[in-house]
Amino acid sequence: xxxxxxxxxxxxxxxxxxxxxxxxxxxxxxxxxxxxxxxxxxxxxxxxxxxxxxxxxxxxxxxxxxxxxxxxxxxxxxxxxxxxxxxxxxxxxxxxxxxxxxxxxxxxxxxxxxxxxxxxxxxxxxxxxxxxxxxxxxxxxxxxxxxxxxxxxxxxxxxxxxxxxxxxxxxxxxxxxxxxxxxxxxxxxxxxxxxxxxxxxxxxxxxxxxxxxxxxxxxxxxxxxxxxxxxxxxxxxxxxxxxxxxxxxxxxxxxxxxxxxxxxxxxxxxxxxxxxxxxxxxxxxxxxxxxxxxxxxxxxxxxxxxxxxxxxxxxxxxxxxxxxxxxxxxxxxxxxxxxxxxxxxxxxxxxxxxxxxxxxxxxxxxxxxxxxxxxxxxxxxxxxxxxxxxxxxxxxxxxxxxxxxxxxxxxxxxxxxxxxxxxxxxxxxxxxxxxxxxxxxxxxxxxxxxxxxxxxxxxxxxxxxxxxxxxxxxxxxxxxxxxxxxxxxxxxxxxxxxxxxxxxxxxxxxxxxxxxxxxxxxxxxxxxxx
Amino acid sequence: xxxxxxxxxxxxxxxxxxxxxxxxxxxxxxxxxxxxxxxxxxxxxxxxxxxxxxxxxxxxxxxxxxxxxxxxxxxxxxxxxxxxxxxxxxxxxxxxxxxxxxxxxxxxxxxxxxxxxxxxxxxxxxxxxxxxxxxxxxxxxxxxxxxxxxxxxxxxxxxxxxxxxxxxxxxxxxxxxxxxxxxxxxxxxxxxxxxxxxxxxxxxxxxxxxxxxxxxxxxxxxxxxxxxxxxxxxxxxxxxxxxxxxxxxxxxxxxxxxxxxxxxxxxxxxxxxxxxxxxxxxxxxxxxxxxxxxxxxxxxxxxxxxxxxxxxxxxxxxxxxxxxxxxxxxxxxxxxxxxxxxxxxxxxxxxxxx
Numbered sequence: 001x002x003x004x005x006x007x008x009x010x011x012x013x014x015x016x017x018x019x020x021x022x023x024x025x026x027x028x029x030x031x032x033x034x035x036x037x038x039x040x041x042x043x044x045x046x047x048x049x050x051x052x053x054x055x056x057x058x059x060x061x062x063x064x065x066x067x068x069x070x071x072x073x074x075x076x077x078x079x080x081x082x083x084x085x086x087x088x089x090x091x092x093x094x095x096x097x098x099x100x101x102x103x104x105x106x107x108x109x110x111x112x113x114x115x116x117x118x119x120x121x122x123x124x125x126x127x128x129x130x131x132x133x134x135x136x137x138x139x140x141x142x143x144x145x146x147x148x149x150x151x152x153x154x155x156x157x158x159x160x161x162x163x164x165x166x167x168x169x170x171x172x173x174x175x176x177x178x179x180x181x182x183x184x185x186x187x188x189x190x191x192x193x194x195x196x197x198x199x200x201x202x203x204x205x206x207x208x209x210x211x212x213x214x215x216x217x218x219x220x221x222x223x224x225x226x227x228x229x230x231x232x233x234x235x236x237x238x239x240x241x242x243x244x245x246x247x248x249x250x251x252x253x254x255x256x257x258x259x260x261x262x263x264x265x266x267x268x269x270x271x272x273x274x275x276x277x278x279x280x281x282x283x284x285x286x287x288x289x290x291x292x293x294x295x296x297x298x299x300x301x302x303x304x305x306x307x308x309x310x311x312x313x314x315x316x317x318x319x320x321x322x323x324x325x326x327x328x329x330x331x332x333x334x335x336x337x338x339x340x341x342x343x344x345x346x347x348x349x350x351x352x353x354x355x356x357x358x359x360x361x362x363x364x365x366x367x368x369x370x371x372x373x374x375x376x377x378x379x380x381x382x383x384x385x386x387x388x389x390x391x392x393x394x395x396x397x398x399x400x401x402x403x404x405x406x407x408x409x410x411x412x413x414x415x416x417x418x419x420x421x422x423x424x425x426x427x428x429x430x431x432x433x434x435x436x437x438x439x440x441x442x443x444x445x446x447x448x449x450x451x452x453x454x455x456x457x458x459x460x461x462x463x464x465x466x467x468x469x470x471x472x473x474x475x476x477x478x479x480x481x482x483x484x485x486x487x488x489x490x491x492x493x494x495x496x497x498x499x500x501x502x503x504x505x506x507x508x509x510x511x512x513x514x515x516x517x518x519x520x521x522x523x524x525x526x527x528x529x530x
Numbered sequence: 531x532x533x534x535x536x537x538x539x540x541x542x543x544x545x546x547x548x549x550x551x552x553x554x555x556x557x558x559x560x561x562x563x564x565x566x567x568x569x570x571x572x573x574x575x576x577x578x579x580x581x582x583x584x585x586x587x588x589x590x591x592x593x594x595x596x597x598x599x600x601x602x603x604x605x606x607x608x609x610x611x612x613x614x615x616x617x618x619x620x621x622x623x624x625x626x627x628x629x630x631x632x633x634x635x636x637x638x639x640x641x642x643x644x645x646x647x648x649x650x651x652x653x654x655x656x657x658x659x660x661x662x663x664x665x666x667x668x669x670x671x672x673x674x675x676x677x678x679x680x681x682x683x684x685x686x687x688x689x690x691x692x693x694x695x696x697x698x699x700x701x702x703x704x705x706x707x708x709x710x711x712x713x714x715x716x717x718x719x720x721x722x723x724x725x726x727x728x729x730x731x732x733x734x735x736x737x738x739x740x741x742x743x744x745x746x747x748x749x750x751x752x753x754x755x756x757x758x759x760x761x762x763x764x765x766x767x768x769x770x771x772x773x774x775x776x777x778x779x780x781x782x783x784x785x786x787x788x789x790x791x792x793x794x795x796x797x798x799x800x801x802x803x804x805x806x807x808x809x810x811x812x813x814x815x816x817x818x819x820x821x822x823x824x825x826x827x828x829x830x831x832x833x834x835x836x837x838x839x840x841x842x843x844x845x846x847x848x849x850x851x852x853x854x855x856x857x858x859x860x861x862x863x864x865x866x867x868x869x870x871x872x873x874x875x876x877x878x879x880x881x882x883x884x
Contacts, residue, residue, distance in 0.1 A: 084762050084764070085764045088764075096762075100756070100758065100759040100762055101756070101759055102751065102752040102755035102756040102759045102760065102822065103755055103756060103822065104751055104754070104755040104818075104821075104822030104823045105748060105751055105752055105755060105822075109748045109751075109752070110752075110759075112748075113748060113749075113752050113759070113760065113763040113765065114749075114752075114760070114763035114764035114765045115763070115764065116745040116748065118745070123744060124743050124744055125743060125744060125745050125748075127743070
């Protein structure tokens with residue numbers, strides 16, 4: 001240890017310190033005034049909703065992004081981190097959420113990838129030395145030597161995670177950042193991984209744990225830092241806070257007027273005697289969905305909430321036959337259906353507007369009118385030939401009705417703004433004349449004005465006695481639109497919350513509902529109504 | 531304090547939660563078999579082992595020494611470019627320009643010999659031409675970000691076209707040098723085997739060594755398997771791919787200059803169709819077009835299988851019009867077997883007690 005560094009380390013006792021860091025992207029401030037302090041040998045949790053800025057912060061610590069302002073201190077020294085290799089040289093190793101192992105390589109090759117131990121000649125890799133070192137580390141995790149020679153793809157989830165940890169530790173990491181390390185692990189393996197994380201801390205390694213699973217915090221995490229909308233909200237010792245308090249800090253945002261615009265009018269209550277139009281029982285898709293059931297009534301909006309990856313979209317895809325199901329039954333409009341493709345679902349009266357507008361929604365290269373009629377081309381065709389004039393007329397009708405901003409129905413869809421593209425997709429859904437529309441993240445990436453219009457389209461649709469299923473990560477939107485919200489967690493239905501009429505314009509009620517949804521989505525306890 | 535220590539952070543003998551209790555292996559043979567089945571090309575190898583005796587029952591002359599040597603002598607011209615194709619496929623790419631490079635390199639060597647250049651120089655120039663095409667492929671793919679398939683498809687057309695323009699469609703002739711008969715494999719060097727067989731053997735051993743014993747092999751596979759993981763590990767996937775394409779161009783060119791000796795004339799169409807045969811041989815040998823997986827020994831088995839099938843079709847006097855159908859069917863069959871063997875191996879491994 002050099003003397004200069006020693007002095008600096010005394011002044012700033014933190015292993016890593018992020019001070020007032022700002023990161024902007026065109027049109028967005030991903031991080032404003034971010035603060036994070038990690039002490040040597042602690043497990044520190046970084047928490048926040050989707051979009052809170054956690055990923056941006058991790059990328060800054062790895063030098064994948066450069067900050068637009070503020071400072072990052074490592075061991076008390078102001079550092080400019082140029083890239084993942086420099087971060088590793090500073091002792092910061094990251095295990096990303098998407099697995100970053102090369103599946104065809106063995107654990108040994110993965111651990112030493114790009115940093116192979118070489119024999120004296122410098123050309124030939126020293127396989128014996130790499131094997132020995134990997135075996136030593138691996139045995140400390142209780143692993144079997146024979147795991148190390150086979151392709152990583154053949155190992156289970158926990159072992160893959162542990163191999164990534166060994167990869168991080170093999171080069172003397174003092175801070176290991178783990179992004180959702182327990183995602184996709186069954187409960188037993190999750191507990192073991194957390195035990196390993198605690199053991200690493202006891203060895204003096206710091207761990208920055210990014211997780212949505214708030215039930216993992218107690219017993220493992222020493223301190224938590226909460227971010228919301230790109231800003232630091234607070235840092236607390238775990239012993240002085242509670243899951244409820246953390247959830248409150250994570251979601252405690254204002255309930256905007258937007259939500260009120262989305263909500264059901266008090267003078268148009270849902271008819272108690274409305275018939276059931278959709279019922280699904282015991283939907284199972286192995287490894288993805290576990291025994292999910294739901295019902296939907298005429299004129300109702302059902303929300304599906306949950307964290308990304310919780311199975312929200314998968315429920316919808318199962319309903320429309322986009323993914324095969326292993327068990328379960330679906331009734332639509334009183335008939336049992338077993339859609340094996342979205343085309344079957346359309347016939348049964350269910351139409352889905354997917355989340356990925358660009359890749360699964362619009363058909364680029366076709367014009368607005370063809371993008372609308374593509375769901376039911378026979379309605380504008382005569383003996384299999386599409387009648388261009390009729391198609392244009394139909395499209396012009398929707399352009400007017402939905403206020404789609406386009407120069408003409410013959411404009412290429414890719415030239416429209418996101419919000420208008422979304423409206424075209426809604427028109428496509430309407431054109432096939434379904435009585436159930438499923439919308440997945442209907443307002444993602446579109447501006448405020450367009451959002452309000454999309455909300456209006458949904459309201460108009462259900463006002464005609466039809467039904468909508470809304471999937472959304474934005475809680476105010478989800479709660480504002482829905483009559484009922486079903487919350488998914490890890491492929492299971494975690495619970496259901498009824499949204500009382502008028503709740504959207506009541507800030508306190510909205511805040512409580514949001515906390516309840518978050519608690520269900522993250523596995524925390526549901527709060528009692530006071 | 532551990533932070534500033536230069537020793538590994540985890541020390542021996544620490545008490546960590548044990549994650550698996552695998553009993554010591556009791557069934558060595560079963561495990562060896564499983565491990566073999568999981569290897570790229572194992573399925574097609576088994577196919578070949580079964581196919582040869584069966585087919586030789588109908589055509590006993592297949593197993594005669596002269597015919598077996600003939601198969602080897604013929605096989606290497608597919609095998610050597612398949613080595614290059616395997617490298618490219620492992621790295622996550624595809625090289626459709628192989629056949630054109632074979633033609634061009636043969637043409638360069640033949641034309642330089644024709645104007646009186648010494649044989650070694652002519653051969654080197656031919657090989658250099660192939661390396662240069664490989665380099666160009668790599669640059670277009672990694673720098674201009676043109677998809678591998680499109681870039682090499684374009685190169686295939688450009689190089690072949692250039693060959694026709696250059697020769698005006700007239701084959702190169704009268705360039706043969708006595709030593710070239712040897713290099714082209716028209717004279718036997720050991721028993722009934724020819725020099726190209728030994729060139730191929732040397733290349734197989736050298737490349738296997740490079741793939742297994744130097745870090746380059748792991749980098750090829752990492753790039754093809756998960757380019758992002760490779761990048762985050764500090765590898766430059768672009769450089770790895772460039773190397774792979776240069777290797778493929780060079781190996782195709784080595785084939786081309788030898789083929790020019792074997793055929794004694796270089797027609798501008800020489801080597802056409804080799805790209806598909808090499809892809810077929812590589813895939814039969816267990817190379818995954820999704821990248822990350824493949825082996826040189828598998829490439830050998832793949833090239834051998836293709837040649838054996840062609841040989842059997844000749845000997846059995848099957849109408850040549852059927853050849854493509856039979857080969858196509860067997861390629862499909864071979865790949866299905868390989869996948870089944872792989873699945874079997876993985877299932878067996880997963881069911882191992884943990």
